Amino acid sequence: MTATVNPSPNDPPPGMVEKRGAGLWLSHIIMITGVLIVFFPIWLAFVASTVTQPEIVQPPMPLLPGDQFWNNYREALFSGVNVPVATMLFNSLIMAMGIAIGKIVISLLSAFAIVYFRFPGKMIFFWMIFLTLMLPVEVRIVPTYEVVAGFGMLNSYGGLILPLIASATATFLFRQFYLTIPDELAEAARVDGASPMRFFWDILFPMSRTNIAALFVILFIYGWNQYLWPLLITTDPSMNTIVMGIKQMFPSGDDTANWPVIMATSILAMIPPIIVVISMQKLFIRGLVDSEK
């Protein structure tokens, strides 16, 4: 995972412009300082999730973890503030998986139709899909909310997932990929009498696996980290997702927030996307570069 910089196990002779000696150490010190600064907010949240409330409300709070880890996380997961965090984690998981899988499925199919068929109205559909690239959900929140409310989909997984699937980034990614696949494959399939769907399942789908996985990583994080949309359409606390639910854990008015439990919840909310990013780092970077360019 960390070998991408220097893939060969035998170090090549160092280039003449790489630093050695004091300069090398300075570079490492700069990187370590950078990592520590970037990391500090996460570390502090972790520390806060392992100490007691009095230790936090009398500043300065400690900078090393305490012994309340199990108590705080148990309280967060099974009772929470409004609703157990376990419930919110489950909702987030459904939403993130629904968005990732839903978007991949409809995009695979529509890209297949656009690239491998000629049919009436194709260009209209193509531009229709293309236009959806331009407008994030944040911009059309009020009317989209009304549509979802009209379907009676407030406080439902469908309402959380469907409006966020309506964008074409994935369709374009698959379209670009299909266009790089040699024509001979489709020709051979046709000569052999394979139906279009058979070609899709036996050839196109297996060839797309890496792209699908890379896109899955990106879309999972995108879905998991949604904030505004779940905030609008989940009025029932038991449907809250964890990312939007944390704000609801802060008391209104002057009461002191239950910081250890809130911070434990923050850490729990970060863990799934961080695991996905770190464990699939190569796919993630590839997906990032592909989907943005």
Add this chain to the structure above:
Amino acid sequence: MEKRVTFKGWILPLCLIAPQVLVSAIFFFYPAGQAIWQSLFIPDPFGLSMQYVGAGNFEYLLSDPYYRTSFLTTAIFSTLVTLCSMIPALFLAVVADRLIKGAGVYRTMLIWPYAVAPAIAGVLWLFMFNTRVGVVSWYLGQLGYDWNHVLNGGEAMGLVVVASAWGRISYNFLFFFAALQAIPKSVIEAAAIDGARFWKRFWTIVLPLLSPTTFFLLVVNIVYAFFETFGVIHTITSGGPQQSTTILVYKVFSDGFVGQDLGSSAAQSVILLVVVGALTIFQFKFIERRVHY
């Protein structure tokens, strides 16, 4: 656009493309159309009837000092977020690029914040700078500086900028690092042989070669600052104090859902739509040009 070899039939491709078209039509085109339609009307206070006002909502908005201020706030905010996330990322990437060993480890460590949702990032930074329990604000107090982002608009802006830029450092670092690794070492070494010192090489060779990546990241980061930072602002300041952190997207939300001023909110959506459209066209033009680079 399409393959030389295509499959026959048009019912199957229409079925394949149908899910995407349906989802886009219901959750994208209909709401977007509604936003444009609603922007031409003012609802009465009870929401029973709509009065046609033509461009009235737009004229009102553009003469509204709050809206103009919000434009300015957005411009300042997105400029600062872009700078605060790109400069440290470039610096770290340049340093990491000079290391033969360990760069991959640093990259893995620096990716973490990307996975943290903007809303969670908001909670983490709010916790550090909280006026009562925050560690950083406490130490600032020891140094004689009285931090209070709840009352001080400038400090509030600084805090939401840093919290928004934080996660983007990872993202920008990944792109800069990949671009730096792609620069042929021979180019750099040739300059070194000609006697160019590190900074000379950086300004005259490395930075120009990075310009496609830099421009790409500029656009992407501005789009991020415009649309995806809602969670940060909602968790930290809720647009305050005195609207000093109310960016345009936040205003769409607060006027539409909190203020229930649907006509104005819809008109704001339409204005944002134009802004995104302009940014998207700019980005596509730039990508076209980069092909010739």
